[in-house]
Amino acid sequence: MxxxxxxxxxxxxxxxxxxxxxxxxxxxxxxxxxxxxxxxxxxxxxxxxxxxxxxxxxxxxxxxxxxxxxxxxxxxxxxxxxxxxxxxxxxxxxxxxxxxxxxxxxxxxxxxxxxxxxxxxxxxxxxxxxxxxxxxxxxxxxxxxxxxxxxxxxxxxxxxxxxxxxxxxxxxxxxxxxxxxxxxxxxxxxxxxxxxxxxxxxxxxxxxxxxxxxxxxxxxxxxxxxxxxxxxxxxxxxxxxxxxxxxxxxxxxxxxxxxxxxxxxxxxxxxILTEPLLILFRNAGLKVRHPRKGFAEAEIYACSSCGLCLDACPMNAQKKNLKYSSVYFIRFLRRHNKKKTKEIAEKCLMCGKCYALCPVGVNSPAIRRAIRETQNNSINCNYSYLDTYAGKAAEVLSDKTRGKILYFAGCMSHLTPKIIKSMETILQASGQEYEFMDRNEGICCGRPLMLAGRTDAARKTIEANTKIIKDSGCTILLLSCPICLKIFKEEYSLKGIEVIHYTQFIDRLIKEGKLKVSKSSSAIVYHDPCELGRGCGIYEEPRNVLRAVAELKKASKEKDESICCGYSLGTLTLDEKDKAKIAESSVSSLMAEDPEEIVTACPMCYRAIRSKAEVPVKDFAEIVCERIENNDKN
Amino acid sequence: MIDFGFSVSPSSRINLDNADKEKFARLAIAEPDVLKCMACGSCTASCTAGAFEDTSLRRAILSLQNGLSDDASKLLSHCMLCGKCTMVCPRGINTRHLILSIQKIYSL
Incomplete structure (x- = not known):
């Protein structure tokens, strides 16, 4: 040897x-x-x-x-x-x-x-x-x-x-x-x-x-x-x-x-080598500013192409749309394929499921938004009317709202008057003092503009709304639309005012004993709206309330795995047929345990699911309203 | 000009020669839904910005077809893209992308 x-x-x-x-x-x-x-x-x-x-x-x-x-x-x-x-x-x-x-x-x-x-x-x-x-x-x-x-x-x-x-x-x-x-x-x-x-x-x-x-x-x-x-x-x-x-x-x-x-x-x-860098960047609180350079580049190279986002993406309802998943989006970005990345960026529903389930935590919705920004931010707009409106609305609200709750229904809730009516009944039954910010006319929260990449335009609506809310002197801003909630939490600076979604608010009212509800034996299932669940991390509050009013069943995919209803404002180019397919797959996931009713907490999801479901669909406020036990005079 | 105490109102006749067919064709490629509109007016009825300013997608599409692209851009310049029109459209037109496409292709 x-x-x-x-x-x-x-x-x-x-x-x-x-x-x-x-x-x-x-x-x-x-x-x-x-x-x-x-x-x-x-x-x-x-x-x-x-x-x-x-x-x-x-x-x-x-x-x-x-x-x-x-x-x-x-x-x-x-x-x-x-x-x-x-x-x-x-x-x-x-x-x-x-x-x-x-x-x-x-x-x-x-x-x-x-x-x-x-x-x-x-x-x-x-x-x-x-x-x-x-x-x-x-x-x-x-x-x-x-x-x-x-x-x-x-x-x-x-x-x-x-x-x-x-x-x-x-x-x-x-x-x-x-x-x-x-x-x-x-x-x-x-x-x-x-x-x-x-x-x-x-x-x-x-x-x-x-x-x-x-x-x-x-x-x-x-x-x-x-x-x-x-x-x-x-x-x-x-x-x-x-x-x-x-x-x-x-x-x-x-x-x-x-x-x-x-x-x-x-x-x-x-x-393998980029992920540690991405973790350092993320923990330092950096955000995507350019769709391909700097932070985005770290994200692009940190993508492991594992394909977990393929099963996550609601687009997988149709095999032809799998190509719009994040993994391929990142791959095209890496290859500087501008045409493809633009197409995918505009198609995406921005439901955030790929981001929630990504083992590396690649925030591809943020990169998609950055691409949309390069396309759409320069579009001219004429928003001079916002200031006039904000001035008038602030004047009307400023004296009577001090120290009270300010309820902002948002554009979408106005298309589903049931939500507003139910909310007002609940607020009155629980003896809350409130003012309605946009009863007759109101402006958009800015989230749809933000999602479309028109950041500068969104800032103008944010400014106008901030003026009204701050001048009103309210202590709580109550919202019934999760799309609004997301931008109010992320982009508005409302110091001293609590921004709260109606699911959280009703949960609190019940816990504090201000709202009494009775439980029925009907089996219901809850659909997590993207902006409320993955967007703002609110999963438990609506479930607490729903357990108090009915038998809560499970969906096959829920909480952060919930499937987008398909009618999200996030998408720019997805057409009606594809949206309908996604809505069907979302409903079939909800029907896993044969519930008698579907409940959701977003006016968009409400309309989308109602168009496809064979069982009655109710809004969260609506079902709570049906079960109120308070005496009207209380 | 001598003031005669009266004036002749400008012609309200639509001159289709002014219509930029090439731009409309580009729009129809970017968002084919523009061809689906039946001018029912649901979008205008539900419009958030419409409560404050003259905003109408229905009229904007008609203006484009009549070659009045400046009018169309003006009618959409107040839009906040809130998406109510998409929800109410009986034809399922992707109104938000249509508005964005019109704004980009016919930018003032």
């Missing part, structure tokens, strides 16, 4: 570890070294580019967040949970979560433990590039010879850990291969079509770990090995004899690694 070793024994440590090669170098490391150098240079340039495109204000924000202990801790936690453990996928699809975390966390640990092993047993090789620090820890098993007579417990523990980790990663790779054949077994109905670079990187990734096992198996009699590699070595020796020619497997392992790193920037696997 000794004749396989190099003639000069380079260094002997107390544990009997000997460098087999005097320079710790062999030509086979070259593909790996080229690959890793390429990716490191690419990363450096990419990082500079992204930082350069951030606005100065954003850069300061980012810098501050890095030194803020609270965000710094959140950064560490998020990077660990999202990039390595993939807790978000675990929660929804455990097998898929196991697959991702096995590959990500397993590989990460292999690298870390590998480095610790080198640091403990051959520390010289971590001291600089001339000592091979770049590749030595990766190919450690190739370069050493361990005297079997001197093998220590410490060494054996590392052999075991490394083999165990390799097995962990291999189990993930095995699942990944199986997923390609039958994705539904791992909980995915639709998967992304990989691009050419994706395929190259994918096959390399599949090969890296089996090849590592082979390579380390071939050298296990020299370098030592654990429960996987040593038996493998016995098998090889039984087949090929004692003189094993192990170089080809090490070459193959190195080539696969090198090729993977070179394909990486052009493939979806760039997400």
């Amino acid at each position: 000794i004749h396989l070793l190099s003639a000069t024994v380079h260094q002997i440590t107390p544990e009997g570890i000997i460098d087999r090669y005097p320079n710790s170098y062999n030509h086979f490391v070259l593909p790996f070294v080229i690959g890793i150098t390429f990716i490191l240079i690419y990363l450096f340039i990419g990082l500079i580019r992204i930082l350069y495109h951030l606005s100065g204000e954003d850069r300061i924000k980012l810098l501050k967040s890095l030194f803020n202990p609270k965000t710094a801790w959140k950064n560490i936690k998020d990077i660990f949970c999202d990039c390595l453990l993939h807790t978000k996928i675990w929660k929804r699809k455990p097998l898929l979560g196991y697959m991702h975390s096995a590959i990500a966390f397993g590989w990460f640990l292999l690298i870390v433990v590998g480095h610790i092993e080198v640091w403990l047993f051959a520390p010289r090789h971590l001291s600089g590039l001339t000592e091979g620090s770049l590749y030595y820890p990766i190919f450690y098993r190739f370069f050493i010879w361990i005297n079997p007579a001197h093998e220590t417990l410490r060494g054996s523990v590392f052999f075991f850990i490394m083999d165990f980790l390799l097995l962990y990663v291999l189990s993930g790779i095995g699942l990944a291969m199986f997923k390609r054949v039958r994705s539904i077994a791992l909980g995915m109905r639709h998967t992304t079509k990989p691009s050419l670079a994706d395929r190259i990187a994918l096959y390399c990734l599949w090969l890296i770990f089996p090849l590592r096992l082979l390579a380390e198996g071939f050298t296990a009699d020299l370098s030592g090995g654990g429960f996987l590699t040593r038996p493998l070595n016995w098998v090889f020796r039984a087949f090929f004899g004692n003189e094993l020619n192990f170089l080809p497997t090490w070459w193959a392992y190195s080539i696969c690694l090198g090729l993977f790193f070179i394909a990486m920037p052009f493939s979806r696997y760039m997400h």
Whole structure:
């Protein structure tokens, strides 16, 4: 066996570890070294580019967040949970979560433990590039010879850990291969079509770990090995004899690694390196300002193309519309395909489900809005009437509203007068003092303009409404439309005024005993409107109230997985037929447990679902109103 | 000009030669729903901005067909895109995209 070793024994440590090669170098490391150098240079340039495109204000924000202990801790936690453990996928699809975390966390640990092993047993090789620090820890098993007579417990523990980790990663790779054949077994109905670079990187990734096992198996009699590699070595020796020619497997392992790193920037696997950056940006509170540069670029490269958004997107009601999903949108963005990105950006319903379910947290609706902004923000408008109206309305409301509730119904509620009538009955029955902000005439909240990308125009309506609300002196602004709620919470600055949706308000009235309701035995199901649920995170309040008035059933998809009704104001170009298909799929999800009635809390959803449902559809306020037990005189 | 104490009102005749057919064709490609309108006026009846200013999608479409594109742009310049017209349209016309397309193609 000794004749396989190099003639000069380079260094002997107390544990009997000997460098087999005097320079710790062999030509086979070259593909790996080229690959890793390429990716490191690419990363450096990419990082500079992204930082350069951030606005100065954003850069300061980012810098501050890095030194803020609270965000710094959140950064560490998020990077660990999202990039390595993939807790978000675990929660929804455990097998898929196991697959991702096995590959990500397993590989990460292999690298870390590998480095610790080198640091403990051959520390010289971590001291600089001339000592091979770049590749030595990766190919450690190739370069050493361990005297079997001197093998220590410490060494054996590392052999075991490394083999165990390799097995962990291999189990993930095995699942990944199986997923390609039958994705539904791992909980995915639709998967992304990989691009050419994706395929190259994918096959390399599949090969890296089996090849590592082979390579380390071939050298296990020299370098030592654990429960996987040593038996493998016995098998090889039984087949090929004692003189094993192990170089080809090490070459193959190195080539696969090198090729993977070179394909990486052009493939979806760039997400591995970009996701931590995105987490830093997100926790620093940065927002999308340009649809392709700066923050958006970090988001685009952080997309793992996993395709979880394909099953999430309400567009999947029709197979032809799957192409409008976020994963393909991001891919076209990455390729600078302006025509396609514009088309998809305008088609999207902006329901936010892809963002809610994205394991990386790519906010593609925000990028879509930014694209719409470049298209539509310059459109001329004549909003001079807003100021006149705001002045008049503020005058009317200013004296009588002080300290009271101000109810703003919004445009859409005016199309469904039932909601307004029910709300007024509830407010009166519970003895609330309120004023109606837009009983006869009112202006839009600005959300539809914002969604269409007309930010400047939206600001004008926001300004006018803010003046009326602030001048009125109200303490609570009550809304019955979630579309309004979203923009009132996000874009309005109404200090000292509580902005509240009627579902929250009624829940509070019941809890405080101001509104008494009776329970009926009818079975109902609740549809989560996108803007209320995913938009504002309100899921429990409406359910609390509905449980008090009826038997609440479950929908097949609910809460943050609820399917958009299809008639969202978010879409610009989706036509009536496609909207109707989405409404049908939303209704069929709601009918999973055969409820007698459907309840929703958005005037848009109400009209959309009513047009497709075969059971009665009611608004939230309407059903509460039917069950009021208060005496009228109370 | 001498003041005769009376004036001749300008011609109210529609000159279809002024109609920019190429622009209308572009509009019909951007939003084919423009051809579906039957001028029922539901959009105008429900319009939020219509309570304050002269805003009418129905008349805007008619104006475009009659070659009066400036009138059309004026009639839509107060629109807040609230989407009520989409909800009430009996033909299911995507009114918001139609308005945006008119504003972009016939920008004043």
